[in-house]
Amino acid sequence: MSDKIIEVIGLKKHYNGGAIKALNGIDVTIDRGEVVVVIGPSGSGKSTLLRSLNLLEDPTEGQIIVDGTDIADKKANINVHRQKMGMVFQHFNLFPHMTILRNMTIAPMKLKKMPKAEAEAKALELLKRVGLEDRANAYPSQLSGGQKQRVAIVRALCMDPDVMLFDEPTSALDPEMVGEVLEVMKELAKEGMTMVVVTHEMGFAKEVADRVLFIDEGVIQEQGTPDQIFNHPQNLRTQSFLSKVL
């Protein structure tokens, strides 16, 4: 089989000393080059799962094995692993005090000691791919939501990540801007990027996903190919969820 890039074993995340169980025992493997789309009702734990993958949420229990290292272990150097995991947020989180170019070059320059000229050339190349090379010297506040999210995606790509995590990347966008962001993500998937995407865009899931995970109440209720999940869901929760969103 293909090689696994992330392996999650028995992941639990509890809040308030166990009163709230956001994740209640998740086991999942992400293979290299795979596009995994995570769906589920709000509050189901899907964002928590995604954020746990690069430890923005500190797991209560369980292992997250990346490149043979358990990053949930306190001794692991999470900063090194995060450099290899790009993250795209619902609210873009571009740095407002920096130009677009600076947003993209600061991490490679400071963390990888990449020379300025090289980092900028790379950033401009990426901006060109998403059609924003003319906005390199603009500030985030001068961009539309869709443009900001495209910049956020290429900012993460500047670090040459092995895997890209998307946390509801189109949920904060005006409807007419959703398409342009999904387009960039599709391109990325086509190029073979490993992606884990939490989204409400069922169309995207059907079209792009290799595998769909349905999460509810902190556990994976069902997983399979888009065809299995969307056309032949076995689990009652999956069926009821899909009947509401489709």
Next chain:
Amino acid sequence: MESIKTWFVNLWSDFSADFYTNFIKSDRWYSLLKGLGSTLQITFFALLIGLMLGIIVAAVRSTYDKNKETMKKRGGTGWHLLNFFNSVCNIYLTVIRGTPVTVQLMIFFFIIFAGSRNGIMVATIAFGFNSGAYVAEIFRSGILSVDNGQFEAGRSLGFNYLQTMIYVIIPQAFKAVLPTLCNEFIVLLKETSIAGYVGVIDLTKAGDIIRGRTFSAYMPLIAVALVYLVMVMILTALVRRLERRLRKSER
């Protein structure tokens, strides 16, 4: 008609005589100028001390607030040190903000530096120590005002806590608090007027000394008030310009 004219003439000659005794005679203007020099000197260096102290205290307190959960779980020396310094900072803030600055100044001069005769130095330290508490809370509120998503974005790129603070959070926080910070400096400038309590001849004390010698309160005290007013007005104008410029780069 004649009487009104005489009244004006008398008023003018009274005024110029007063002006002469209060400012020109015995080079009294010079002692006011020297007082102003002391006021500016104390304000400037107290400001530097306050800034440094404020940054350190704000850094400790916000690091504690942001990391206490994860660090507590992890334990170890780092956590104990942070916990200790956070407690020290809290005591400092409580004591400084809970007592009058005049009393603090006198405690510094008559107790802590009881042997020192350098009033200006002691006053500078006392005002700096006092200002640091307020600056710390200003900085902390600035750090808190930056959206947590910014912090997460920095960390997710691979920056560690300190790098995220330096490259992402602090530049934004500083921008947000700059006007408030400038107001704190204005307050500090005026607060130094109590330096006379510990024998420092600052602007206020110099005016008061002249009043004592010439037995006319009007001239020296109004003059002193005017000097403060002009200084504060200049500072306020600068702050306003700064604010406008900062807002411009937001667009």
